[in-house]
Amino acid sequence: MLTLNEKEQKFYDAFWELKEKSGSHPPSIISVFDMIGEPKTFVDACFLSNPYATTLFMEHFNREIIEGGKLREYIEAYPPQNKEVAEFLTQVIDVPIDNIFIGNGAIEIIQAVIHNFIKGKLVVNIPTFSSYYEYMKNKEDVIYYQLPKERNYSLNVDRYIEYIKEIRPDSIVLVNPNNPNGDYISVENITLMLRELSFLTNIIIDESFIHFAYEDADFSMVNTYNLLQEYPNLIVIKSLAKDFGIAGLRAGYAVMSADRVSSLLETGYQWNIGGFANYFYRLYSKPEFVEAYDIVRKKYIMNTLMFITELSRIPEIKVYPSKANFALIELLDGSSSKDFMVKLLYSYGVYVRECTDKIGLNGQFLRIASRTFEENMIILNAIKDIFKNAGK
């Protein structure tokens, strides 16, 4: 079992005070740096994004915006409105423009959907991304559906369908792959649920991590957009922060019925897209960028596969099966996950997500993102080192 030294303990107190201020999510790394100074080596394995995609985006940004002399224009001018941006996206995701809603990150869309379209009870599987229950104005309308620990917090689709038919809520949400455990529901099973649960007002599927999932040996991209035609109660929400490594730009979109899109745009969401996010959508509409992106996406998936395999070989932790770009791990040696997180950050410069505050998780959990090959090595070595010293 690990213990903290005096400096680590002092940092522990300061960190959890800052966490308090940040609400239910970890403080941003910029705020943490303000507190502890920037460490020599630092790996952000708390936020979940593909670093190779960030590098790809930076190459274009540097060439077209910085060297191209366009920086001032993108900072000074008003960005275009929702429909103008959707015209770029429709070309690449092959969804009619009337079914596309562009958000200031997926989080703005989650907020919009919950506040505007949910008219009764919402079933939220736990553990999952907390905003889905936090954003409900009437907390009594949230029904928590506990995913079973003994099944690695994965969804038993048949039993779930039975349950939803029995309690007949207004809406349900499925994060696929799920955060924080990475459990993946196949398109076949999603289709089954849509067919069986067509009485629901909204079936929200959050595919923010789906670029990291796959169903074939080529890691081909999957999504459920084409199911909207048959099942108009489907709302697919998609962050672009994780797969493209551009969380600071705030980009995301949703695919939903045309009447839902119109009703949102009628009374809001003008100029909700920043200038540089607008640049991203324009870039994303170019076939040569899409092609280059697919290479770094697959490279990152393979990288993540290797990382999770290596993590699984550490005897003091249990690694939960994941098809996302992170793994949920459980400490098996009785160590506190808060101590573990603090030691990793303060003494090894590795920032991971401690999961005590995740409703529906029972145990000593942390969520660790996959990064570059080299960074994953740093993470693996740091974890091994902690357990080696703890044993002394």
Add this chain to the structure above:
Amino acid sequence: MLTLNEKEQKFYDAFWELKEKSGSHPPSIISVFDMIGEPKTFVDACFLSNPYATTLFMEHFNREIIEGGKLREYIEAYPPQNKEVAEFLTQVIDVPIDNIFIGNGAIEIIQAVIHNFIKGKLVVNIPTFSSYYEYMKNKEDVIYYQLPKERNYSLNVDRYIEYIKEIRPDSIVLVNPNNPNGDYISVENITLMLRELSFLTNIIIDESFIHFAYEDADFSMVNTYNLLQEYPNLIVIKSLAKDFGIAGLRAGYAVMSADRVSSLLETGYQWNIGGFANYFYRLYSKPEFVEAYDIVRKKYIMNTLMFITELSRIPEIKVYPSKANFALIELLDGSSSKDFMVKLLYSYGVYVRECTDKIGLNGQFLRIASRTFEENMIILNAIKDIFKNAGK
């Protein structure tokens, strides 16, 4: 009276088709460039921002972010949350942190306030910024209060107070200085209204253009934040796009009662601030930046005074009195304001706001922003040239 040539007429048709898509606001200049190509000389006098402030911001951005090697960090990392950003702003605007709400531009705050805090009728003075009536979900709850043309669309405060006392709506909104005519209500008169109208649920004051207004010979900054303590129904909304010339970053804030701020943050508005907007708030908290900003603010005010004075000397237009960074003008020679706007843009590279769609305006109106001294000369010469040729 002016007429369009064949090319201008073709552009006229294309422009108004694009406008249709942009809803009730003019298309962004980036979208217009996609259509007509980038002109050799171009002056954007449609969007309303201080170009000297943009230059000041760019100097810092280039030095600290680009040359400082921080670009990737701000693009890749999640931005901090609302309260973390408010900690920077509280230092500079001298408002307690619990009364500050940070928005993705003022427009997100307008949407939040209208959808969350207005529980009945809202009185909107017209002409004004259209989102205040457009965002109301129940259009029957909007009461339009026509500002009188014969008083240059300015507010008669005593008569307004009387009217509001008589009809007793839920809420009112005052854009100060008003957009599109620049009419300014003094702090004394705002105080009078707050005192007399304390029965209202919300008194919304939009001070997005108030950095360009003044009440003394030093052009000292004015605001009404300190009135919140006595009048908790006050909500001050502030865009940062205009005064700081950073519309593409999406930055704005509101000053309102602590319970209103909490109720918004409880069920949303996490990560609504982009990475580069976050950088702006950090920069704004530095006294040396505030000092440098005040110099370019005053320079721009003097510039605008000169510009409006010169505009007033053109006999074919009437210029409405303005304490903002723009002037509302009325064509007196019978020319169409749409033709005028198209000719200015297509043949002179000057983009201004045509006002036919502004509810409450009756006549041939355009709104022209003040820019740099040199750009204002281009605007003035273009307008004079149009009238010279129209007379032939």
